[in-house]
Amino acid sequence: MGSSKPALARRAVSRGRIIIAGLLVIILALTAVFGISAYVGWNLTHPARQALDANPGTLGLKYQDIVFKSRVDGLTLQGWLIPAVGSRKTVIFAHGYGENRLNNGVPILPIAKHLADTGYNVLMFDFRGHGESEGNLTSVGQYEVRDLLGAIDYVAAQPGLNEQIILFGFSMGASTAIMAASREPAVAAVIADSPFADLKAYLGENLSVWSGLPAFPFSRAFFIVTPLITGLKPGSVSPQGEIPLMNGRPLLLIHGDQDVDIPIANSESLLRAYPEAKLIRFPGGTHVKNYQTNPVLYLEIVDTFLDSVKPYAASQ
Numbered sequence: 001m002g003s004s005k006p007a008l009a010r011r012a013v014s015r016g017r018i019i020i021a022g023l024l025v026i027i028l029a030l031t032a033v034f035g036i037s038a039y040v041g042w043n044l045t046h047p048a049r050q051a052l053d054a055n056p057g058t059l060g061l062k063y064q065d066i067v068f069k070s071r072v073d074g075l076t077l078q079g080w081l082i083p084a085v086g087s088r089k090t091v092i093f094a095h096g097y098g099e100n101r102l103n104n105g106v107p108i109l110p111i112a113k114h115l116a117d118t119g120y121n122v123l124m125f126d127f128r129g130h131g132e133s134e135g136n137l138t139s140v141g142q143y144e145v146r147d148l149l150g151a152i153d154y155v156a157a158q159p160g161l162n163e164q165i166i167l168f169g170f171s172m173g174a175s176t177a178i179m180a181a182s183r184e185p186a187v188a189a190v191i192a193d194s195p196f197a198d199l200k201a202y203l204g205e206n207l208s209v210w211s212g213l214p215a216f217p218f219s220r221a222f223f224i225v226t227p228l229i230t231g232l233k234p235g236s237v238s239p240q241g242e243i244p245l246m247n248g249r250p251l252l253l254i255h256g257d258q259d260v261d262i263p264i265a266n267s268e269s270l271l272r273a274y275p276e277a278k279l280i281r282f283p284g285g286t287h288v289k290n291y292q293t294n295p296v297l298y299l300e301i302v303d304t305f306l307d308s309v310k311p312y313a314a315s316q
Contacts, residue, residue, distance in 0.1 A: 040211045041226030045138050047098040052131060054102060056082050056124075059113045070128065071149035078132040079125025079151070082116045088163035090121040090155050094148050094173030094180075096288060097140060100131030106170055106193075106288050114299055120306075121161050125151055127173070137230065140199055141176045141237040148173075148180040156186050164188045166309065170288045171195070171262060175239045178270070181249065182242035189250040189309040191302060194288045196262050197269040199237035209261055243274040251277040252305045256285020256293070278305070 056063040064081045079101060093112065095103040101124040102109055112122045127144045128135030137143070148167065156162045167190045169177035174195035181187040196202040200223075207222060208214060226232050243251075251274060255267040264281060271279045280301055282290040291298045 036213065040213065041222055041230060041232070044211070045140075045226070045230045045232055046129070046136065047138055049130060050098065050100045050104075052100055052102060053104075054109060056080055056109065056112065056116075059109060061113055061116055066123070066125075066154070068125075068154040069150050070143075070146040071153060072146045073143070075128050075147070075150075076134040077125050077128065077147055077150060079123060082112060082122040082124070084116050084119050084121050087119045087121055088160055089119065089166070090123060090161045090164070091115050091166045091168050092123045092148070092151050092155060093125075094144075094167060094169035094177045095124075095127065095130070096171035096173050097138065098130070101126050103170055103173075103288075106291055108170070110295075111168075111291060111299070111302075115302075118303065120166075123151055123155060127176075137232075139230075139232050139237075140172050140234075141179060141239075142199075142233060144172065144176045145179045145183070148176050149184055152180065152184050152186060162186075164309065166191070166306065169193065169195070175199070175237070178239040178246075178251070179237070179242050181251075182239075182245035185247075187249065189252075189305075190246070191252045191254065191305065192267075192270075193254045193290060194256065194259060194262050195239060195253070195266060195270065197238075197240040197266040197273075200234035202262065202266065203234055206262070240269055240273045243270060243277075246274060246276070248276050250305070250309050252301075253277055253279040254282055254290055254298075254301065255279065256282045256287065256290050258284055259287045261287035 061082050064083070066079050066081045068077055069075065070077055093101065093108055095101055095108065096105065099105060108124065112124060116122050126133040127147050129138045152165060155165055165187050167177035167181055167187055170193045174192035177190050178192055178195060181190045223234065253267040253270060255264040257264055267279050271277050282293065285293045
């Protein structure tokens with residue numbers, strides 16, 4: 001009887017140590033998960049800047065260096081204006097995540113030349129934290145929409161440019177263009193190549209595409225820790241939620257049917273939310289590689305759409 005008490009005590013101590021060890025393992029695992037998620041969130045919102053390695057003059061175009069401010073917070077943004085003689089129609093390009101105004105992965109510059117040659121003024125600029133523009137945070141549309149609204153303000157203030165303002169975006173820029181048009185009635189139409197429909201839903205399903213980490217448990221940790229350290233609020237970036245505010249204005253969605261980075265289901269969701277849109281499913285196209293896949297077909301699609309766009313009055 002007397003010897004059983006020390007044995008019970010030893011077993012209790014042993015169990016306590018096991019529990020403590022288990023708790024330490026759990027704490028260390030959670031620390032690792034949240035630490036890695038914080039690291040990923042920081043890196044994704046602070047991509048390395050890409051240097052400009054060409055300009056419109058490379059393709060024989062006359063252009064002007066321009067500077068303007070983002071709407072709301074007044075960041076200084078850098079860009080180019082390619083004027084078309086006698087035209088008051090302007091296309092504003094919006095580049096993708098981690099790119100710059102050239103968006104060489106598309107690439108934008110030959111598309112810009114085509115538009116300038118066919119009678120459109122073209123504005124190309126760097127979003128905040130990209131290229132040569134001010135800022136050091138990429139929010140995947142949350143704040144970039146202010147930059148695109150600033151570009152619209154710049155064009156709207158130029159009497160020779162503002163008869164018809166069209167937004168042309170790629171990936172992050174495509175989604176941002178839809179939100180900007182939804183908020184700014186001066187926009188006549190939008191071309192959106194490879195947009196996501198809702199950032200929170202998209203990242204919930206596809207974060208591993210960008211992070212290289214398994215969805216569980218890192219995606220949930222990402223959504224908890226990233227807003228705390230960066231201010232990024234994925235739930236506030238929803239082209240699908242804002243798109244009805246385009247109020248019938250033309251929207252051309254272009255999406256590669258082989259896109260695994262932002263699957264074509266995103267454009268299909270946007271089409272359901274805005275039946276006035278037109279969706280071109282680009283055969284064989286991967287992410288923002290639709291122009292590269294078939295440049296002639298791509299430009300024919302763009303030209304046909306632009307020919308159908310009429311000036312849009314803000315009072316409508």
